[in-house]
Amino acid sequence: MSNSIDLKKGLDIPIKGTAALKTTKKILPDVVAVKPDDFKGFLPRVLVKEGDRVLAGSPVFSDKTNPDILVCSPVSGTVQEVVRGEKRKLLAVLVKADEKQESVDLGAHDVEGLKASEVSDLILKSGLWPSIIQRPYGIIADPALRPKAIFVSAFDTAPLAPDTDFVLGSRIMDIQAGVKALSKLTDGGVHLSLDRATEASTPFHKIEGAAIHTFSGKHPAGNVGVQISHISPICKGETVWTVSPLLLAAIGRMLSTGKVDLSRKVAVTGPVAIEPAYVDAFPGMPMRAIADFCDNSKGYVRFVSGNVLCGKNVGPDGYLGWFDNQVTLLHEGTEREILGWAKIFRPKVFSSSMAFFSWLCPKKKYDMDTNLHGGKRVFVLSDQAYAKVLPMDIFPLYLIKACLAGNIDDMEKYGIYEVLPEDLALCEYADPSKNDIQAIIENGIDLMLKEMA
Amino acid sequence: MADNNNTNKPGLFERGGKFGWLHSTVDAFDTFLRVPATVTSRGSHVRDGLDIKRVMIIAVIAAIPAALFGMWNVGYQYDLANPAVSWGLLQRFWFGFLKVLPLFLVSYIVGLGIEFAFAQMRNEEVNEGYLVSGFFIPLIVPVDIPLWMLALAVAFAVIFGKEVFGGTGMNFLNPALLARAFLFFSYPSKMSGSEVWIANQMKIGTLADGVTGATPLSFTADCKQGIDALTSNFSFFDMFAGTVPGSVGETSVIAILLGAVILVWTGIASWKVMVSSVLGALCVGSLANVLGATAVPAYFHLVMGGFAFGTVFMATDPVTSAQTETGKWIYGFLIGALCVVVRLFNPGYAEGMMLAILLMNTFAPLVDWCVTSAAVSRRAKKVKLA
Numbered sequence: 001m002s003n004s005i006d007l008k009k010g011l012d013i014p015i016k017g018t019a020a021l022k023t024t025k026k027i028l029p030d031v032v033a034v035k036p037d038d039f040k041g042f043l044p045r046v047l048v049k050e051g052d053r054v055l056a057g058s059p060v061f062s063d064k065t066n067p068d069i070l071v072c073s074p075v076s077g078t079v080q081e082v083v084r085g086e087k088r089k090l091l092a093v094l095v096k097a098d099e100k101q102e103s104v105d106l107g108a109h110d111v112e113g114l115k116a117s118e119v120s121d122l123i124l125k126s127g128l129w130p131s132i133i134q135r136p137y138g139i140i141a142d143p144a145l146r147p148k149a150i151f152v153s154a155f156d157t158a159p160l161a162p163d164t165d166f167v168l169g170s171r172i173m174d175i176q177a178g179v180k181a182l183s184k185l186t187d188g189g190v191h192l193s194l195d196r197a198t199e200a201s202t203p204f205h206k207i208e209g210a211a212i213h214t215f216s217g218k219h220p221a222g223n224v225g226v227q228i229s230h231i232s233p234i235c236k237g238e239t240v241w242t243v244s245p246l247l248l249a250a251i252g253r254m255l256s257t258g259k260v261d262l263s264r265k266v267a268v269t270g271p272v273a274i275e276p277a278y279v280d281a282f283p284g285m286p287m288r289a290i291a292d293f294c295d296n297s298k299g300y301v302r303f304v305s306g307n308v309l310c311g312k313n314v315g316p317d318g319y320l321g322w323f324d325n326q327v328t329l330l331h332e333g334t335e336r337e338i339l340g341w342a343k344i345f346r347p348k349v350f351s352s353s354m355a356f357f358s359w360l361c362p363k364k365k366y367d368m369d370t371n372l373h374g375g376k377r378v379f380v381l382s383d384q385a386y387a388k389v390l391p392m393d394i395f396p397l398y399l400i401k402a403c404l405a406g407n408i409d410d411m412e413k414y415g416i417y418e419v420l421p422e423d424l425a426l427c428e429y430a431d432p433s434k435n436d437i438q439a440i441i442e443n444g445i446d447l448m449l450k451e452m453a
Numbered sequence: 454m455a456d457n458n459n460t461n462k463p464g465l466f467e468r469g470g471k472f473g474w475l476h477s478t479v480d481a482f483d484t485f486l487r488v489p490a491t492v493t494s495r496g497s498h499v500r501d502g503l504d505i506k507r508v509m510i511i512a513v514i515a516a517i518p519a520a521l522f523g524m525w526n527v528g529y530q531y532d533l534a535n536p537a538v539s540w541g542l543l544q545r546f547w548f549g550f551l552k553v554l555p556l557f558l559v560s561y562i563v564g565l566g567i568e569f570a571f572a573q574m575r576n577e578e579v580n581e582g583y584l585v586s587g588f589f590i591p592l593i594v595p596v597d598i599p600l601w602m603l604a605l606a607v608a609f610a611v612i613f614g615k616e617v618f619g620g621t622g623m624n625f626l627n628p629a630l631l632a633r634a635f636l637f638f639s640y641p642s643k644m645s646g647s648e649v650w651i652a653n654q655m656k657i658g659t660l661a662d663g664v665t666g667a668t669p670l671s672f673t674a675d676c677k678q679g680i681d682a683l684t685s686n687f688s689f690f691d692m693f694a695g696t697v698p699g700s701v702g703e704t705s706v707i708a709i710l711l712g713a714v715i716l717v718w719t720g721i722a723s724w725k726v727m728v729s730s731v732l733g734a735l736c737v738g739s740l741a742n743v744l745g746a747t748a749v750p751a752y753f754h755l756v757m758g759g760f761a762f763g764t765v766f767m768a769t770d771p772v773t774s775a776q777t778e779t780g781k782w783i784y785g786f787l788i789g790a791l792c793v794v795v796r797l798f799n800p801g802y803a804e805g806m807m808l809a810i811l812l813m814n815t816f817a818p819l820v821d822w823c824v825t826s827a828a829v830s831r832r833a834k835k836v837k838l839a
Contacts, residue, residue: 013499233836235833302498304498308497309498310496332492334490334492335490336489338487340502341488341507341510342506346502350501350502351503353502353720354718354720355507355508355720356503358502369499370498371492371500372489372491372500373488373501373503373504374503374504374506375506377622378619378620378622379622380621380772381508382723382774382781383776384723384778385720385771387778395825397776413829421496425497426497428496428497429499429501432503432504432507432508433505433622434500436494436495437496438496439495
């Protein structure tokens with residue numbers, strides 16, 4: 001097991017709109033949405049009705065298959081609406097937030113003294129349990145299992161990603177408490193991955209009770225899935241848990257103070273964001289609240305909750321996802337470039353391939369939009385075109401084709417247990433055939449869940 | 454077509470419109486002129502500028518030096534062989550251009566016609582793959598090939614080499630080589646021997662002194678006198694530069710190397726396949742020298758016949774070559790090796806490159822299967838130890 005890992009493959013997409021390291025606004029949203037779709041494999045049962053009063057940390061949903069798993073409200077307020085879609089599918093619970101925020105009180109604890117069962121009971125009760133993700137498949141962790149290990153990536157390499165040190169530097173004590181508590185839930189310990197470049201300066205290197213690994217390389221070096229595959233690959237039958245540092249801080253604070261506090265710094269980023277910066281906000285915050293960042297002079301703007309590679313297009317009336325602390329604003333690229341594919345120089349479009357001349361200006365940042373830059377085709381290029389942006393020891397094209405074919409044996413063979421769609425997001429970005437690779441992997445994972453259950 | 458998106462009525466050429474049955478064709482021309490307005494719907498919200506059209510056009514651009522040289526060489530060979538003419542550079546090129554242009558026209562009209570028809574039938578977008586195959590096919594046939602034969606071969610290659618499997622990306626044999634193989638086995642008298650490589654050779658009557666009309670390769674089939682006859686007719690540099698008879702685009706290694714540089718630099722073709730194919734040919738060639746099977750030096754094989762063109766443009770076709778990196782080394786090496794084996798030990802088929810590549814196309818999936826299985830089990834062992 002190596003502690004210092006260099007990743008050669010990958011790609012940092014040069015997109016404009018990095019958030020400046022300052023907080024320009026504090027948003028106490030009027031309405032906050034709690035969305036069951038944020039959690040993979042969650043079958044929601046609503047525990048509240050319109051008009052009910054909730055506190056930050058009061059349960060809103062429970063899981064139909066395991067009623068112990070609760071999802072809490074991130075703010076205190078009154079339930080305004082239970083939103084349902086087609087076939088009465090539960091879309092969201094809208095909570096009208098109070099001016100003054102209150103939290104449930106689960107009692108302050110000394111994390112050192114807690115037993116494993118007490119830790120998991122508290123996390124379950126607080127409604128923060130769904131923040132822990134279980135691999136394979138990226139579903140909510142099963143509280144009855146004892147995972148092989150728990151992995152946390154303390155840096156984010158995704159395009160325009162928030163600076164983890166800036167966002168969480170002040171909450172290092174919460175993270176320390178979270179690490180101590182979670183290490184009781186596994187025999188393999190908590191593994192914390194740091195960025196080699198900031199290894200010495202980051203407050204995360206002071207964390208005790210975790211195995212520290214450092215990674216260097218381009219995106220997806222910060223993806224926890226990629227890190228796991230280099231630290232201790234997931235084999236058939238094994239499970240590991242992952243948790244984002246953001247939610248680890250929330251868990252740590254809840255355990256040590258008894259209060260549920262999901263407030264977070266959210267990076268508002270993207271090429272059409274005016275003066276991109278951070279805002280203080282909550283998960284479930286409406287996109288309306290950041291409409292003043294949005295420059296729609298060029299046309300329709302896409303609001304993405306998360307980063308450009310694997311975020312969700314929520315629209316201007318949507319809400320920030322549970323796991324996200326980034327919003328990306330993108331111009332909808334419906335303009336049609338004349339003979340774009342045949343041009344020798346195409347200064348406004350970036351390509352990671354040498355078939356264009358983007359390599360002439362390696363420092364340039366691009367005003368990227370959502371245009372597909374081509375038509376959908378079947379896969380033409382060979383595995384290497386995809387493997388060059390995926391620093392994992394798998395054959396991505398073979399895995400993708402196995403998922404397309406629904407061939408369980410091949411999916412196992414080519415590493416479905418180790419990946420989530422986000423890990424192959426760059427393959428999708430670089431694919432000249434413009435296939436929706438993340439959706440293909442997602443379908444493959446759904447098939448595995450159905451067949452292996 | 455985005456222009457009509459705001460109206461509820463389908464546009465003239467949209468599905469459901471009056472000429473909806475022409476949708477694929479119109480869409481092909483429309484997206485040819487302007488990048489489609491399609492935006493990402495799922496997954497990554499921004500996408501790379503590279504698309505399949507760009508990939509294909511790069512392959513075509515890479516073959517242009519070979520095509521231009523080939524046109525000149527057609528004129529040059531005619532000039533050499535015909536005692537009655539004595540031309541300058543432009544006259545030679547113009548003569549060759551007029552001889553080769555019909556080959557391109559036939560190849561594109563027949564091939565693209567079938568592509569469009571199939572896309573229309575399947576209600577799909579037209580694939581760009583044939584832009585490349587259609588450009589390669591005229592370069593790998595003798596200049597005097599009757600056009601109807603070429604049309605037949607193209608039709609066979611596109612329908613049975615590609616469309617029956619689902620179109621570009623689904624085929625397992627290189628369509629351009631399949632067209633050549635079709636001609637080779639159906640009309641051998643037009644594809645080999647010493648009468649087909651110079652334009653209008655049959656009409657010239659008596660050739661000029663010292664011109665046989667034969668390609669360098671046809672000498673090597675005879676293992677004893679081969680090398681003497683070969684070197685007395687062509688020097689190594691003649692063959693390297695390409696001033697020898699042969700298929701239109703295959704003769705000049707210099708022009709082909711230019712293309713190789715473009716393909717490798719842009720990453721469209723794999724340098725591993727090219728290098729390993731050269732290694733394979735040198736290995737078997739030297740072995741044959743050592744064992745006394747032939748007097749032709751191993752490095753001669755690299756500049757004779759279709760070896761260079763096949764290695765750079767045909768073997769590297771990403772769809773039909775091996776998909777894995779290790780697989781590419783094995784696949785390329787075996788192509789080079791098999792090519793020389795066929796050349797040396799089967800005098801009936803002077804040109805081994807076409808057969809070697811087609812054979813390895815067939816075995817590429819097996820090579821890949823072995824490579825991926827080995828990698829998976831190696832990894833499983835490593836994980837167990839950790």
